Amino acid sequence: MVSSGTVDLIRAEVGNEKYAYFFSMSDPETVLLIDSWRDQEALDFHHHSPMMDHILQLRAKYDLHMRVERYVSDDMGIPKADEQFIQK
Numbered sequence: 001m002v003s004s005g006t007v008d009l010i011r012a013e014v015g016n017e018k019y020a021y022f023f024s025m026s027d028p029e030t031v032l033l034i035d036s037w038r039d040q041e042a043l044d045f046h047h048h049s050p051m052m053d054h055i056l057q058l059r060a061k062y063d064l065h066m067r068v069e070r071y072v073s074d075d076m077g078i079p080k081a082d083e084q085f086i087q088k
Contacts, residue, residue: 022034
């Protein structure tokens with residue numbers, strides 16, 4: 001994804017706010033991808049773009065399997081009760 005330039009193309013897509021990989025310290029076969037989009041419309045556009053076909057081809061080529069968890073920002077910020085656990 002990185003060496004083919006695919007990551008840079010995804011980051012340049014309209015509505016992409018973050019596209020970052022994180023590697024597990026305990027499992028070298030696990031990679032966490034955090035991608036964030038401006039809104040559902042931007043994500044839907046990405047999912048229906050030619051870029052997605054390229055991504056699917058790479059997943060098939062390297063026999064990559066995924067587990068997806070979806071998180072939605074709530075715009076309300078951090079609850080007061082949780083602030084004590086965050087060092088700024």
